[in-house]
Amino acid sequence: MSNNTLSITNLYTHISDDLLAMEEKLRSLADTSLMTGPLRALVDHITTSEGKRLRPALTLLSSRFSKCDSHKPILMATAVELLHMATLIHDDTVDNSTLRRGKATVDNLWGKNAAVLIGDYLFATSATFVCDTENIHVIKRFSQTISELSLGELAELFSAFEINQTMTDYENRIYNKTASLFYTATQSGAILSGADTTTITALSNYGLNIGMAFQILDDILDYEGTAEEFGKPVGNDLLQGTVTLPVLLMAKHSPQSVEKLKLFEEVGRTDRIAEFIKSIKDSSVLDESYTVAWNYIDKALADISQLPAQREKQDLADLANYLKQRKFK
Amino acid sequence: MSNNTLSITNLYTHISDDLLAMEEKLRSLADTSLMTGPLRALVDHITTSEGKRLRPALTLLSSRFSKCDSHKPILMATAVELLHMATLIHDDTVDNSTLRRGKATVDNLWGKNAAVLIGDYLFATSATFVCDTENIHVIKRFSQTISELSLGELAELFSAFEINQTMTDYENRIYNKTASLFYTATQSGAILSGADTTTITALSNYGLNIGMAFQILDDILDYEGTAEEFGKPVGNDLLQGTVTLPVLLMAKHSPQSVEKLKLFEEVGRTDRIAEFIKSIKDSSVLDESYTVAWNYIDKALADISQLPAQREKQDLADLANYLKQRKFK
Numbered sequence: 001m002s003n004n005t006l007s008i009t010n011l012y013t014h015i016s017d018d019l020l021a022m023e024e025k026l027r028s029l030a031d032t033s034l035m036t037g038p039l040r041a042l043v044d045h046i047t048t049s050e051g052k053r054l055r056p057a058l059t060l061l062s063s064r065f066s067k068c069d070s071h072k073p074i075l076m077a078t079a080v081e082l083l084h085m086a087t088l089i090h091d092d093t094v095d096n097s098t099l100r101r102g103k104a105t106v107d108n109l110w111g112k113n114a115a116v117l118i119g120d121y122l123f124a125t126s127a128t129f130v131c132d133t134e135n136i137h138v139i140k141r142f143s144q145t146i147s148e149l150s151l152g153e154l155a156e157l158f159s160a161f162e163i164n165q166t167m168t169d170y171e172n173r174i175y176n177k178t179a180s181l182f183y184t185a186t187q188s189g190a191i192l193s194g195a196d197t198t199t200i201t202a203l204s205n206y207g208l209n210i211g212m213a214f215q216i217l218d219d220i221l222d223y224e225g226t227a228e229e230f231g232k233p234v235g236n237d238l239l240q241g242t243v244t245l246p247v248l249l250m251a252k253h254s255p256q257s258v259e260k261l262k263l264f265e266e267v268g269r270t271d272r273i274a275e276f277i278k279s280i281k282d283s284s285v286l287d288e289s290y291t292v293a294w295n296y297i298d299k300a301l302a303d304i305s306q307l308p309a310q311r312e313k314q315d316l317a318d319l320a321n322y323l324k325q326r327k328f329k
Numbered sequence: 330m331s332n333n334t335l336s337i338t339n340l341y342t343h344i345s346d347d348l349l350a351m352e353e354k355l356r357s358l359a360d361t362s363l364m365t366g367p368l369r370a371l372v373d374h375i376t377t378s379e380g381k382r383l384r385p386a387l388t389l390l391s392s393r394f395s396k397c398d399s400h401k402p403i404l405m406a407t408a409v410e411l412l413h414m415a416t417l418i419h420d421d422t423v424d425n426s427t428l429r430r431g432k433a434t435v436d437n438l439w440g441k442n443a444a445v446l447i448g449d450y451l452f453a454t455s456a457t458f459v460c461d462t463e464n465i466h467v468i469k470r471f472s473q474t475i476s477e478l479s480l481g482e483l484a485e486l487f488s489a490f491e492i493n494q495t496m497t498d499y500e501n502r503i504y505n506k507t508a509s510l511f512y513t514a515t516q517s518g519a520i521l522s523g524a525d526t527t528t529i530t531a532l533s534n535y536g537l538n539i540g541m542a543f544q545i546l547d548d549i550l551d552y553e554g555t556a557e558e559f560g561k562p563v564g565n566d567l568l569q570g571t572v573t574l575p576v577l578l579m580a581k582h583s584p585q586s587v588e589k590l591k592l593f594e595e596v597g598r599t600d601r602i603a604e605f606i607k608s609i610k611d612s613s614v615l616d617e618s619y620t621v622a623w624n625y626i627d628k629a630l631a632d633i634s635q636l637p638a639q640r641e642k643q644d645l646a647d648l649a650n651y652l653k654q655r656k657f658k
Contacts, residue, residue: 116448150447157442
């Protein structure tokens with residue numbers, strides 16, 4: 001498959017039945033007797049959102065390196081997607097975002113309070129799906145992941161407009177906020193399929209590195225994307241004071257320009273932000289950021305290189321290469 | 330012990346060492362390398378709050394009907410209190426409360442965003458403590474409880490100012506919102522101590538009934554208490570449009586007065602609310618509400634009547650009777 005024709009849905013053909021079973025599970029959440037009136041409409045809105053389903057796909061693909069019934073991987077894939085949805089809802093609430101994937105956010109439609117509580121409900125529901133796998137290691141890892149996700153978000157909030165961050169601070173933050181769940185997604189798929197230790201380690205590391213790359217590319221898109229392709233406003237990170245890789249690299253090149261970031265907090269922002277984004281784009285900072293992301297992708301490819309040559313291995317490799325395309329999207 | 334001298338701390342003397350160990354675990358959350366600067370101050374603020382520690386006490390007392398090492402019950406007690414703290418923080422955020430237990434709320438001091446995220450972190454951390462018990466039944470029940478808690482809160486939000494609720498709607502709601510965690514608190518203590526099935530059932534039912542009584546008494550206090558003894562404003566439920574037992578009973582006596590509740594949503598509230606509270610106080614509604622609560626307390630006492638006569642049984646009975654005192658507080 002050439003890079004030009006890569007599309008994310010092409011990567012899902014070998015797991016399409018399992019993904020469909022996961023969608024069914026998601027949609028069934030709105031179909032219980034507990035969900036009536038506006039609450040049902042809210043759960044419907046969430047579970048029919050057009051997500052990329054990237055994380056559950058990673059769980060399902062990772063479960064294919066050992067022969068097993070797909071029941072537990074499907075439970076896990078559902079949990080992983082629900083947890084992702086829960087974090088998106090709370091993130092949008094914290095960020096005051098009005099759009100997500102081009103649709104109005106829960107916060108926007110039902111208000112902050114409903115968003116907080118439905119996020120809690122999805123966190124809890126994701127955990128009950130994981131509990132149904134009855135695998136104590138996977139259950140522990142999952143609760144650890146929820147903890148890491150919220151720590152990542154807390155660190156982001158409490159380090160807003162703080163320009164004296166190190167690269168390690170940034171890496172820890174994006175591991176917690178994003179890569180932790182990718183790591184859990186692939187690891188749990190492998191464990192629940194009964195894979196051997198070498199395979200579990202390879203897939204866990206692949207997930208971790210893909211997750212790191214994914215977040216860095218997302219951070220770059222905040223400078224390069226347009227609101228249409230992104231489904232949310234551009235420059236959002238700067239508005240929130242979130243210091244990401246491009247800012248850290250810019251701080252090396254031009255400490256003076258980054259010092260201004262502090263001012264965003266206090267004075268009229270929009271024109272200053274546009275000016276800062278332009279200075280980033282005019283520099284080599286975004287190319288350097290891509291290099292960092294691509295190094296993680298290359299590591300992910302190396303992680304799975306020793307896995308048996310089967311179609312799901314190719315899918316995982318294609319997925320890694322697909323991420324590289326995001327630059328040209 | 331006569332009713333006049335009952336104080337909640339007297340009920341904790343036989344489990345004071347275990348409660349102290351729990352407090353240590355709570356406080357250690359602020360002492361990790363992850364917690365720096367304002368985040369550490371936030372976690373410190375939460376974990377040193379002067380809570381009644383009622384739920385963890387129930388777990389610890391329930392673990393004393395079978396000989397066991399107290400390690401797992403202490404883990405569980407910590408988890409139960411952390412989960413309770415997490416729900417309080419999110420509830421205060423949803424309710425825009427500024428005071429809790431007489432102290433400023435997290436929302437008030439650090440803002441809504443920090444409150445949402447630290448609540449998530451405590452949810453997750455509570456789950457990791459439960460996972461450390463490695464008891465799959467307890468872990469499943471705990472995640473079910475988080476789900477029920479958030480469903481209870483969602484039901485409350487989505488049924489605000491809705492006066493056509495049934496008593497069953499109310500009972501389901503207070504089970505989810507409050508009694509579910511009491512049930513889990515006693516049940517998990519019994520299970521983790523290795524108690525037999527009869528003991529587990531007795532203590533589970535005791536917890537459930539105490540929880541129902543506790544919430545009803547709390548709902549009554551919203552009409553009877555003062556801000557000082559309550560640690561939060563009086564009439565708060567009415568301000569939020571939350572329909573509780575006194576309103577449901579008032580609807581039977583005087584449908585007309587309750588119809589006015591709908592108006593609270595639209596027009597200047599304070600004087601109308603004061604008027605409505607007065608009409609509730611002038612009726613027999615609060616006495617009837619106490620009767621409902623006390624029936625649950627009597628059921629709880631019956632639940633544990635067959636347990637062996639040991640000091641922790643007396644403590645649980647005293648605790649039930651202590652709740653009755655809240656009227657005269």
